[in-house]
Amino acid sequence: MDTQASPAIRAAGLKKTYAGGVKALDGLSFAVAPGTVYALLGPNGAGKSTTVKILTTLTKADAGEAVVAGLDVARRAADVRRVIGCVAQKSGVDANATGRENLRLQGRFYGMRGAALEQRIDELLARFRLAESADKISRTFSGGMQRKLDIAMGLIHRPAVLFLDEPTTGLDPEARSSLWNEISSLAGQHGITILLTTHYLEEADKLADRVGIVDRGRLVAEGTPEGLKSELQGDAVQVEFSEPQNEASVRAALERVAGIREIVVETQAVHARAQHGASAAPAILSALDQAGLRAMAVRIARPSLDDVYLHYTGRSFQEADAQQPLSEGKR
Amino acid sequence: MKLIRDSVYMTQRHLMALWRQPFWVVFMLVQPVIWLALYGQLFRRVVELPGFHATSYVSFLMPGVVVTNALFGGGWQGMGIIADLERGIIDRFLLTPVSRPAIIAGRILSLCVGGGVQSLILIGLGFLMGARYGSPWIGLPLLVAASMLMMAAFGALSNAMALVVRKEESVIGASNMLLLPMTFLSPIYMAKALMPEWMQKAAMANPVTWAVESGREALDAAPDWGRVTVRLATLAAFTVMSMWVATRAFRAYQRSV
Numbered sequence: 059m060d061t062q063a064s065p066a067i068r069a070a071g072l073k074k075t076y077a078g079g080v081k082a083l084d085g086l087s088f089a090v091a092p093g094t095v096y097a098l099l100g101p102n103g104a105g106k107s108t109t110v111k112i113l114t115t116l117t118k119a120d121a122g123e124a125v126v127a128g129l130d131v132a133r134r135a136a137d138v139r140r141v142i143g144c145v146a147q148k149s150g151v152d153a154n155a156t157g158r159e160n161l162r163l164q165g166r167f168y169g170m171r172g173a174a175l176e177q178r179i180d181e182l183l184a185r186f187r188l189a190e191s192a193d194k195i196s197r198t199f200s201g202g203m204q205r206k207l208d209i210a211m212g213l214i215h216r217p218a219v220l221f222l223d224e225p226t227t228g229l230d231p232e233a234r235s236s237l238w239n240e241i242s243s244l245a246g247q248h249g250i251t252i253l254l255t256t257h258y259l260e261e262a263d264k265l266a267d268r269v270g271i272v273d274r275g276r277l278v279a280e281g282t283p284e285g286l287k288s289e290l291q292g293d294a295v296q297v298e299f300s301e302p303q304n305e306a307s308v309r310a311a312l313e314r315v316a317g318i319r320e321i322v323v324e325t326q327a328v329h330a331r332a333q334h335g336a337s338a339a340p341a342i343l344s345a346l347d348q349a350g351l352r353a354m355a356v357r358i359a360r361p362s363l364d365d366v367y368l369h370y371t372g373r374s375f376q377e378a379d380a381q382q383p384l385s386e387g388k389r
Numbered sequence: 390m391k392l393i394r395d396s397v398y399m400t401q402r403h404l405m406a407l408w409r410q411p412f413w414v415v416f417m418l419v420q421p422v423i424w425l426a427l428y429g430q431l432f433r434r435v436v437e438l439p440g441f442h443a444t445s446y447v448s449f450l451m452p453g454v455v456v457t458n459a460l461f462g463g464g465w466q467g468m469g470i471i472a473d474l475e476r477g478i479i480d481r482f483l484l485t486p487v488s489r490p491a492i493i494a495g496r497i498l499s500l501c502v503g504g505g506v507q508s509l510i511l512i513g514l515g516f517l518m519g520a521r522y523g524s525p526w527i528g529l530p531l532l533v534a535a536s537m538l539m540m541a542a543f544g545a546l547s548n549a550m551a552l553v554v555r556k557e558e559s560v561i562g563a564s565n566m567l568l569l570p571m572t573f574l575s576p577i578y579m580a581k582a583l584m585p586e587w588m589q590k591a592a593m594a595n596p597v598t599w600a601v602e603s604g605r606e607a608l609d610a611a612p613d614w615g616r617v618t619v620r621l622a623t624l625a626a627f628t629v630m631s632m633w634v635a636t637r638a639f640r641a642y643q644r645s646v
Contacts, residue, residue, distance in 0.1 A: 114484055139486045150481025154406040166398050167485040195409070211481075321590050 064128065065089040066219050066251035067113060072122035074108050074275075080134070082108040082276035083119070090268070092218075093249040095241075097256055097266035099363065101379040105275040106255035107147060110223045113253070114144045127218045140168065143212035144221040150211070151204050153197040157188055160196060161211055168215035182210040186240065202233030206240065213244075220244070222254045226261060234261075241265055257379065259363040269363070271370055273378070281369040287361040289369075292319070294337030294359040297342065298327045303351055313347035314342045335360070395488040399495020400502070403469075407503055414503065420512055425450065428578060429518055441580045448522065451515030452532050452604040453577035455508045455515045459536040460597055462504050463543030464568045467551030470498065474555060480646065489643075493548055493635050500527040500544045501537045508533045523610025531562045531617065532604030538599040538624050545631040549638035571597050 067090040074083040083105045090096040090298045098106045111117040111123055115135040124131045127141045152160055161179045165171075170178065172185055183189040186206040187189050191199065196207060205225065225241065226234040241266060245252055256262050265285045269281040271286075279286060295318075305323045312330060317338060322329040332338035335358035345351050371378065407414065429447045437448045443449040473479050482492055512529060522528055551560050574577075574588060575597035581589055590596045603620035606612050 064412060106594055111646065116480065116483055139484065142484075144481075144484045146477055146480055146484070148477030148480070150477045152402065152406075153476065154409065155402065159402075159405065163398055163484065167395065167482070167487040169486075289581055 066092040066127060067253055068123075068125045069109065069113065072109065072112060072119045072124060074105075074112065074117070074119050082113075082275055082320075083122075083240075084129065086277055087120070087122075088270045088277050088280060089209075090251055092251050094267040095222060095245045095252040095253045095254060095265055097269045098272050099195060099259065099262040099265070099269050099367075100272035101257055104257075104272040104378075106257075106272055107223055109272075109276075110144070110146075110221050110253070110255055114142055114221055115139055124323035138214070141218045142221060143215065143217035143219070145205075145208045145212045145223065145225055147227065149204050149208050151196050151199075151207050153195070155196060156193050157183065157196050157199070157207050158192045160207060161214055164211045167215045170215065178214060182213060186210045197321060200231055200233070202236060205229060205233070205237060207243075209237075209240065218237045219251045219253065221287040222252060224255055224257070226256070226258065238264055259367070263363050268295045272368060273371045275328070279366065283363060286363065286366045288333070289366070292317075292331045293338075293361065295330050295332050295335050295338060295342065296327060296357040297346065297353050298355040298357075300326075300352060300354040302326055307349055308351060311345045311351060312342065315345050318342070321360070332358075391490055392488040392494070394497060395491035396494040399491050403495060403499035407499065413530040414507070417462065418458075418507055418510060420461070421454050421507075422455065422514060423513055425511065425518065432578065434586070435579070438580075439584060440582050442462045442582075443580070447518045447521060448520040449580070449605075451512065451518075451520040452608065453601050453641050455511050455516070455532060456536050456597060456601045456604065457572050457577055458507055458511060459504050459540035459600070460543055460571065461568055462500065462507070463540040463555040464547050464564045465560075465609060466496065466500055467547035467549075467564075468557060470548050470551045470640065471555060471557050471560065474552075476565065479642075483643065483646070489507060489639065490636060493632075493639055495543070497541050497632075498542050501541055504537055504540045504640040505533060508536055520609040524608060524612065528604065528612070529606030531621075533605040535600040535603045535621060535624060539596055539623070542596060542628040542631040545628070545635035549631075549635040550641045552635075571595060574602060577601060596624060596627050600621060601628070610612070 069089070070087045072086040075081045086105060086109060089095070098109060108117070112119045113126055113131060115131050115138050118132060126138050129138045129141070131138050152163075155163070158179060161182060162175065165175045165178065174317070180189070183192045185288075186205060186209065188203060188210065191203065196204060199207065209222070209225070212355055222241065226237050229237065236262070241252070241254070242251060245265070254262070254265060266271045266283060268281065269286060270277050271284050302325045308328050309321055309325045312318055312328065315338065318330050318334045320329075320331045338358050339358060343353055343356065365379075425447075429450050432450075434444050436443045437440065470479070474644055479492065498556065547560065547564070550563060554560065574591045574596045576584070576592060577597065581598075584592065599620040603617045603624070606617045606620075
């Protein structure tokens with residue numbers, strides 16, 4: 059496949075240790091195919107922001123190589139800056155300027171001017187539903203509006219690759235879901251490649267085509283959200299009965315169904331794992347029916363990225379997040 | 390050239406923010422107006438001292454107040470870049486192809502535009518209070534030019550310090566500690582010949598002295614152009630050096646990101 063041959067982003071063996079001996083990256087490698095959304099998922103302090111800073115030329119790696127849009131970030135930093143857009147963790151909006159002025163200044167840095175620039179500004183203001191507030195001082199914007207303005211600024215020059223570093227951190231749930239919609243619709247357009255970092259499992263699951271799980275400066279797992287979850291030996295399937303059943307007959311019935319493992323029978327219920335719960339459920343029900351066992355309810359729980367994280371790092375996400383009180387973004 | 394274009398855009402950004410807070414411009418002028426009005430009255434008879442060589446104290450004081458205003462305006466400028474650093478604006482600029490020196494140059498240029506307007510207001514007030522000069526048409530532009538050169542230099546140094554310490558408290562502390570003594574270790578309020586000898590020596594090495602003396606000399610009916618040129622040249626060299634320091638501080642900041 060062509061996308062395999064020339065990824066939009068390629069990081070190989072990135073290492074970075076900050077002054078003071080904090081090892082942020084310890085040989086991180088990954089690649090992002092053009093036109094896709096890739097999420098780097100990990101707790102605070104995993105090295106996500108450092109990775110973005112290296113890929114966007116803000117800082118240099120101690121070792122390793124990074125190529126963005128075919129350009130080496132260390133050797134051709136100036137060229138890289140022209141083809142990338144970046145929305146940093148901290149909003150870069152100038153609170154004392156209007157939304158339009160923020161966009162105009164940003165566009166001018168890329169050499170845009172005149173009618174073409176004004177047209178692009180109007181386009182983005184409409185696109186992010188900021189047109190009404192465009193000439194208000196952005197200090198008065200809500201957190202969600204500022205974030206949208208940040209993204210609009212990152213897109214002003216039609217970048218080939220967009221970096222979103224923790225784009226929804228600090229937003230209320232409503233603003234977050236509205237921003238998710240914006241990001242998903244961006245992803246489908248113009249073949250833009252998006253690298254997203256997040257410590258929200260739900261965000262990576264919802265937005266990304268592929269997810270890389272970062273832990274302590276290394277990539278510990280990678281795949282599609284679905285693929286990562288299906289590696290976890292399937293879904294949890296739970297069947298409830300209306301009355302107590304004989305354990306041996308329940309077990310015998312279920313063991314006849316292909317792809318069912320880890321059968322645990324309780325008095326009025328049975329738990330098991332199936333590679334694909336949804337397709338296994340009818341087979342389970344018909345097997346129970348044939349054995350004369352009447353099921354009352356079936357529940358299928360999909361494994362979450364939380365389970366994936368636990369599986370690959372040996373610790374739960376909340377635990378890892380709590381172990382890192384110092385957010386690397388504040389560095 | 391990209392550096393010039395980007396510097397103009399950056400200057401526009403700062404001037405627009407200033408324009409939106411006209412009270413700030415007025416507020417910044419309160420202190421120099423007080424110096425002009427109160428010191429002008431308080432030390433009115435100082436000119437009678439033998440060796441003072443001035444027609445009136447307000448004529449002597451006005452150039453000093455213009456220079457002092459420029460000194461304070463420049464010295465406090467680092468506060469602005471700390472606010473921009475905290476808001477992530479500087480990092481956002483660094484992610485674009487913007488000319489790096491323009492980030493500092495825009496701040497200095499807008500500082501000097503604002504400082505120039507303040508200088509004109511103070512000069513006008515000085516004339517209303519009775520200040521008169523032998524050659525105002527050559528002298529006043531040179532006074533403003535010298536003040537702005539000095540303002541640019543202290544603006545650059547203040548930005549440099551802010552980029553290194555990155556704390557508003559530290560900039561406030563250093564500015565408070567340095568700026569006021571610098572006005573007293575220069576012939577702002579008192580003729581240099583009448584200052585204690587050690588203070589005269591300290592004043593010689595003070596950029597504030599170079600600015601105020603070149604301005605006063607140029608305003609004289611028969612200026613000694615050699616004196617004016619030497620002081621302006623020294624000041625210009627100091628300004629170039631300060632810009633270099635600011636550039637170095639900015640590079641150090643970039644490396645620390």
